[in-house]
Amino acid sequence: MAEIGSSVEFSGSLSSSALPPPRTRIFKIIVIGDSGVGKTCLTYRFCAGKFPEKTEATIGVDFRERLVEIDGEKIKIQLWDTAGQERFRKSMVQHYYRNVHAVVFVYDVTNAASFRSLPAWIEECKQHALGTEVPRILVGNKCDLQDSIQVGTDVAQQFADTHSMPLFETSAKNPNSQGDSGGANSDHVEAIFMTVAHKLKSQKPLVLSQPPMGSGVTVNLNRGRDDGGDGAKGWGCSSC
Amino acid sequence: MKRLRRKRQKAGVVVNGSFSREPDCGKKHKLAEINQALISDPVDIETLRRAAASKGGLLTDELRRKVWPKLLNINVYDLPHKPGRDVRDSHKDYNQVVLDVKRSMKRFPKGMPARERAALQEQLIDIILEVLKQNPQLHYYQGYHDVAVSLLLVVGERMAIALLETLSNFHLRDFMDPTMDSTKHILNYLMPILEQVDRELHDFMVRAEVGTIFALSWLITWYGHVLSEFKHTLRLYDFFLASHPLMPIYLAATIVLHREKEVKQTECDMAMVHHLLSRIPQDLPYELLIGQAQDLFEQYPPPLLAKKAALQSRKSLSISTFQAFQLSTLHQRPDSVLQRLTKAQGSTASRHGLEAALPGDRGQLWGKGNRMVKMAVWGLSATLGAAVFAVAQTALDWGPDVLLQLF
Ligand SMILES: Nc1nc2c(ncn2[C@@H]2O[C@H](COP(=O)(O)OP(=O)(O)OP(=O)(O)O)[C@@H](O)[C@H]2O)c(=O)[nH]1
Ligand SMILES: [Mg+2]
Numbered sequence: 001m002a003e004i005g006s007s008v009e010f011s012g013s014l015s016s017s018a019l020p021p022p023r024t025r026i027f028k029i030i031v032i033g034d035s036g037v038g039k040t041c042l043t044y045r046f047c048a049g050k051f052p053e054k055t056e057a058t059i060g061v062d063f064r065e066r067l068v069e070i071d072g073e074k075i076k077i078q079l080w081d082t083a084g085q086e087r088f089r090k091s092m093v094q095h096y097y098r099n100v101h102a103v104v105f106v107y108d109v110t111n112a113a114s115f116r117s118l119p120a121w122i123e124e125c126k127q128h129a130l131g132t133e134v135p136r137i138l139v140g141n142k143c144d145l146q147d148s149i150q151v152g153t154d155v156a157q158q159f160a161d162t163h164s165m166p167l168f169e170t171s172a173k174n175p176n177s178q179g180d181s182g183g184a185n186s187d188h189v190e191a192i193f194m195t196v197a198h199k200l201k202s203q204k205p206l207v208l209s210q211p212p213m214g215s216g217v218t219v220n221l222n223r224g225r226d227d228g229g230d231g232a233k234g235w236g237c238s239s240c
Numbered sequence: 241m242k243r244l245r246r247k248r249q250k251a252g253v254v255v256n257g258s259f260s261r262e263p264d265c266g267k268k269h270k271l272a273e274i275n276q277a278l279i280s281d282p283v284d285i286e287t288l289r290r291a292a293a294s295k296g297g298l299l300t301d302e303l304r305r306k307v308w309p310k311l312l313n314i315n316v317y318d319l320p321h322k323p324g325r326d327v328r329d330s331h332k333d334y335n336q337v338v339l340d341v342k343r344s345m346k347r348f349p350k351g352m353p354a355r356e357r358a359a360l361q362e363q364l365i366d367i368i369l370e371v372l373k374q375n376p377q378l379h380y381y382q383g384y385h386d387v388a389v390s391l392l393l394v395v396g397e398r399m400a401i402a403l404l405e406t407l408s409n410f411h412l413r414d415f416m417d418p419t420m421d422s423t424k425h426i427l428n429y430l431m432p433i434l435e436q437v438d439r440e441l442h443d444f445m446v447r448a449e450v451g452t453i454f455a456l457s458w459l460i461t462w463y464g465h466v467l468s469e470f471k472h473t474l475r476l477y478d479f480f481l482a483s484h485p486l487m488p489i490y491l492a493a494t495i496v497l498h499r500e501k502e503v504k505q506t507e508c509d510m511a512m513v514h515h516l517l518s519r520i521p522q523d524l525p526y527e528l529l530i531g532q533a534q535d536l537f538e539q540y541p542p543p544l545l546a547k548k549a550a551l552q553s554r555k556s557l558s559i560s561t562f563q564a565f566q567l568s569t570l571h572q573r574p575d576s577v578l579q580r581l582t583k584a585q586g587s588t589a590s591r592h593g594l595e596a597a598l599p600g601d602r603g604q605l606w607g608k609g610n611r612m613v614k615m616a617v618w619g620l621s622a623t624l625g626a627a628v629f630a631v632a633q634t635a636l637d638w639g640p641d642v643l644l645q646l647f
């Protein structure tokens with residue numbers, strides 16, 4: 001099989017028999033970061049609702065999607081899960097930067113090198129004309145591995161601030177394991193992608209011109225960080 | 241290219257001579273034919289190639305262990321040693337290789353005990369790093385491990401190193417550049433094939449802007465990454481090992497063409513078409529598609545495509561060295577002789593003879609020219625006789641270079 005249970009990914013909310021109506025808006029989100037940081041696991045978690053038992057190296061680009069409802073509007077969220085190895089970046093992933101609406105940068109909190117690669121990834125994005133006007137978020141994955149953390153929250157937050165991105169720390173494997181803040185949150189990964197979707201929905205010119213509706217849904221993230229609603233600064237709407 | 245002169249209907253009905261009529265006898269007959277080819281002196285490589293590509297491929301792993309080395313001109317009595325412990329020391333790709341191999345569980349047979357699998361995964365890491373270390377011009381790519389594991393599972397560690405090394409320097413060479421530019425170039429052959437066969441489909445895909453990345457993992461892993469049934473992977477490996485390095489692209493074309501209706505019914509959108517195509521159906525009619533790929537290759541050979549599609553004449557190492565590579569396989573001794581010779585020589589034979597002797601771009605010898613060269617080889621072998629073979633370290637050492645200079 002091409003990818004971990006690809007068919008399952010569609011069974012959750014979007015079945016082939018129930019094609020979305022033509023007006024369904026599509027949010028395209030590209031997920032990038034070093035090899036092994038967990039891009040495939042995160043996107044799979046969001047689209048299939050669980051941690052994949054086995055992942056394989058992503059070769060080129062894999063595509064997952066899920067239909068969600070935000071404020072009564074059905075929206076298709078398309079996630080482009082890209083290959084992490086550097087050689088794939090330049091000539092291969094290129095094609096997929098076009099027309100994406102948001103970028104998710106991922107690093108592995110247990111792997112400092114993956115964090116140090118972030119500037120290169122940000123630069124890569126810039127080269128494809130995905131500047132700060134496109135919503136971008138930073139995700140530190142594998143928070144369940146509390147004992148081997150190499151990238152502290154403070155350092156990551158500082159970096160995120162510098163680049164005007166909101167930071168989320170999570171675990172694709174065990175989203176409930178962050179002991180420090182407890183909370184009834186059931187799926188952090190879900191909340192992260194939904195936050196991006198809300199952000200996109202609240203933006204005016206997007207895909208199909210539809211009257212923007214205020215995003216009334218509160219996304220509850222258990223890290224207690226300012227999230228989705230933190231406006232201009234966090235989302236980098238300012239020019240820099 | 242007489243081996244391709246089989247009559248097939250356009251719809252793709254494969255008429256495979258006697259095989260289709262008497263399947264069992266066909267298999268027995270094929271077995272006998274392969275064994276006969278293996279003991280011929282020199283080894284009857286044309287027959288082996290034909291067997292590997294025709295229905296059923298090489299039939300069994302036991303035969304693969306005998307025929308694969310011949311297809312790649314490898315002396316199984318002079319294999320590389322097991323990698324030493326230092327093979328893992330400070331290699332730039334070590335982490336990536338480990339990460340990919342650890343995630344390659346699906347490639348191993350389902351019933352295999354975890355310990356055995358773990359041991360094989362360790363070997364897999366070693367053989368990959370060994371080849372990379374011996375060949376600094378080769379750069380690891382994610383997916384290379386899918387090729388390596390397919391070899392390892394059939395032929396074992398030492399022979400896998402030898403096969404992988406040769407494959408990497410020839411068929412896979414373009415994928416192993418420092419960048420993926422050459423790989424992209426190879427992928428660029430896909431759309432022109434589609435354009436020749438089904439213009440409508442081609443135009444649809446162009447409008448969707450789907451690109452060719454959906455076929456990337458097919459190409460660089462020889463489909464090992466995307467097929468869940470190992471027997472299908474092996475069937476394709478038989479085929480590709482006996483074919484031109486661009487053959488995986490021709491097969492990709494047949495797969496897309498096979499799904500033509502589905503594709504055209506999909507929303508004309510990059511994401512949708514990419515998604516549809518990148519998920520390869522597991523029940524593909526492999527024999528049929530293999531036959532079609534050979535037909536397409538014959539009908540639209542690479543130079544023709546390159547011309548028609550104005551593919552920038554970028555140099556592909558895999559393509560430009562293929563001629564010499566094929567020639568080098570023409571004068572192999574059968575295993576019984578190799579065993580004797582190799583023992584007698586204390587196995588000093590150079591495994592790198594061919595690499596050293598690679599000619600530059602000598603133009604198109606493919607087709608008619610190929611036969612002429614072949615005849616020249618036979619002529620030489622006959623004139624010089626077996627004595628020379630025995631003296632030469634390997635037949636390879638004076639192989640392609642000398643011969644190509646004749647033209
Ligand atoms: N403990 C833990 N392991 C994780 C988590 N997310 C991913 N992993 C593991 O990390 C490894 C890499 O995950 P992938 O999702 O395949 O990584 P990737 O970023 O897609 O890597 P490439 O496809 O090579 O670019 C796998 O072995 C996963 O099981 C997590 O949240 N916690
Ligand atoms: Mg991945």
